[in-house]
Amino acid sequence: MEFFLSVGLDTLNFTLSLLLVTLGLVVIFGLMNVINMAHGEFFLIGAYCVIAIQSAGLPFWLALAVAPALLAVIGLLLEELVIRHVYHRFIDTILATWGVSIALKQTVIVIFGPTSQSVVNPLPGPTEILGIVYPTYRLTIMAISLTLAIAIFLLLYRTYLGLAIRAVIANRAMAGSLGINTRRMDRGTFAFGAALAGFAGAVMAPVMSVDPQMGVGFLIPAFLSILVGGTNSLLGAVLGSGVIGAATTTVAAIWTQVIAQVVVFSLAIIIIRLFPEGLTGRR
Amino acid sequence: MVASMTLGTRLSLLVWACLLAAPLLLDDWGISQVAQYMTYGIFAMSLAFVWGQAGILCFGQAIFFGIGAYLMALTMSDKLPVVAGYQSAGLLLAILVPAATGYILGRILFHGRGLSGAFFAIVTLCAAVIAEVVAQHWRYIGGFNGLFGVPPLRFPGENGVYLEPLQVYYLIAGIGFGIFILLGYLIRSPFGAILAAIRGNEARTAQFGYDTGSFKVLAFTISAAIAGLAGALFTVQFGFVSPALIGFALSTEVLIWTAVGGRMVPMAAFLGAITVRSVESVLSDSLGNYWLMALGALFVVTVVFAPQGLFGAVLSWRRK
Numbered sequence: 001m002e003f004f005l006s007v008g009l010d011t012l013n014f015t016l017s018l019l020l021v022t023l024g025l026v027v028i029f030g031l032m033n034v035i036n037m038a039h040g041e042f043f044l045i046g047a048y049c050v051i052a053i054q055s056a057g058l059p060f061w062l063a064l065a066v067a068p069a070l071l072a073v074i075g076l077l078l079e080e081l082v083i084r085h086v087y088h089r090f091i092d093t094i095l096a097t098w099g100v101s102i103a104l105k106q107t108v109i110v111i112f113g114p115t116s117q118s119v120v121n122p123l124p125g126p127t128e129i130l131g132i133v134y135p136t137y138r139l140t141i142m143a144i145s146l147t148l149a150i151a152i153f154l155l156l157y158r159t160y161l162g163l164a165i166r167a168v169i170a171n172r173a174m175a176g177s178l179g180i181n182t183r184r185m186d187r188g189t190f191a192f193g194a195a196l197a198g199f200a201g202a203v204m205a206p207v208m209s210v211d212p213q214m215g216v217g218f219l220i221p222a223f224l225s226i227l228v229g230g231t232n233s234l235l236g237a238v239l240g241s242g243v244i245g246a247a248t249t250t251v252a253a254i255w256t257q258v259i260a261q262v263v264v265f266s267l268a269i270i271i272i273r274l275f276p277e278g279l280t281g282r283r
Numbered sequence: 284m285v286a287s288m289t290l291g292t293r294l295s296l297l298v299w300a301c302l303l304a305a306p307l308l309l310d311d312w313g314i315s316q317v318a319q320y321m322t323y324g325i326f327a328m329s330l331a332f333v334w335g336q337a338g339i340l341c342f343g344q345a346i347f348f349g350i351g352a353y354l355m356a357l358t359m360s361d362k363l364p365v366v367a368g369y370q371s372a373g374l375l376l377a378i379l380v381p382a383a384t385g386y387i388l389g390r391i392l393f394h395g396r397g398l399s400g401a402f403f404a405i406v407t408l409c410a411a412v413i414a415e416v417v418a419q420h421w422r423y424i425g426g427f428n429g430l431f432g433v434p435p436l437r438f439p440g441e442n443g444v445y446l447e448p449l450q451v452y453y454l455i456a457g458i459g460f461g462i463f464i465l466l467g468y469l470i471r472s473p474f475g476a477i478l479a480a481i482r483g484n485e486a487r488t489a490q491f492g493y494d495t496g497s498f499k500v501l502a503f504t505i506s507a508a509i510a511g512l513a514g515a516l517f518t519v520q521f522g523f524v525s526p527a528l529i530g531f532a533l534s535t536e537v538l539i540w541t542a543v544g545g546r547m548v549p550m551a552a553f554l555g556a557i558t559v560r561s562v563e564s565v566l567s568d569s570l571g572n573y574w575l576m577a578l579g580a581l582f583v584v585t586v587v588f589a590p591q592g593l594f595g596a597v598l599s600w601r602r603k
Binding site: 035082086090095100104105109220223224258276 | 340391392398400401402404405406408410419420538539542572573578579580582587588590
């Protein structure tokens, strides 16, 4: 029983962490139809914000504000300099953002060095929940992720801005002719998606070793979550994160992390092949 | 005959003539360097064919390169039964097995209402990661360390001596030229026209009665075979293989060479690989960490503002 509970909690933890990374990606992909390969590096920069702030002797929680702000600025700049030129060339957005990710990763290496660094955990110590002792900070991450997902859901479905965003997703030309400024919407969305990634990076930094190569390790599961779940809804991202998270944790608990990666990636490829619209998509 | 050629064809032949004459000006080290760059160039041509002609963006091209490289290494270091030590069998395996892998992967992914565009890119990216992880943990093929001490090519025959760097150079150049001719022929053939039609509008091509899935699988298979051959040629020059050859990093590197050179024209991709690698060997010492930053930026600029690449417009076979 204890085994199942702890695997269950690990699954929930992994799923919600993955969801945290996926949120920014799904916002950008859903609204702008841009595959953002630089998302992993946005996440990376968010994590390195924590390192910079801690080594300056400032409190950890400050990073949760600085990281999204910095990434929003980076997102705005990139949208203006690069992304806006390739909107109409779908495949080229993959390549352009991929080039951006190489340059960003290398910038991080130049500034912080190639070795991995660790962050001081702001909430050390365990908490007992359901008879299982679990790290307090991991529980915090789960709470943050859940809150953020609900907040974005409310933003999309309960506000005027959300209505406008959904209008652009449904029919860009019509939304534009009804007076919605789609250009400003795109710019805002990309900055917001980047900020979400930076926030996720900052939140996750204390539970991992931060090194410049880790971006891609989060990018691929996040993409798979979106594709498995369905590309055009928040619900798809939640479901996809759940499938990927549950499969990874379960296989890793039975065998090893390496086998988990191979099995889950293969499984995801099969699901994507059989359901190109995602599990929540209409056939 | 020369008068009827396009400017692109003439320039391409001029490049080959320069490559033929290059060893006159180079020392042994330079010769082996350019031979390696040409091997990468052959690899880039394989990607340019499937990407530029059929419009399939493959993020896992190194899977085939890696399979070719590993098979050659296993054969040459006597780890495979029956074919052990036969270099021609190794080369053949390094073409056939990647081709079969490409065929099966293509059949699975393109069949029926198959994957395309971004989905295909992400799925092949995942496949490359899987291949790399498997190679890292498979002890028979060397695990993380890979396989060392693979002997170089010999002259055919019982007790053939090892090939000199100059001979290796001309062998690679010859194979590269052969593939250049082959791809040029395929692109101009009816098959190439159908691929171009699929690239332009797949639904419309299918409407005309073409089984577009099968043509894409065929293009993918040819591309995989060439990539595998490039991998085998890499192995016999370097003498070692490692999991880095089969995975994510090399897959994206070849994308950069191809995009920077010109994705639509195999010869441009070939030159793209040679150019990027040469510039890298000159600048990576002085620029250090800034080199990859510059390369990333160059890649973005090419993709956004010059989708034809540096050489694509000049080396095109088509008449204006």
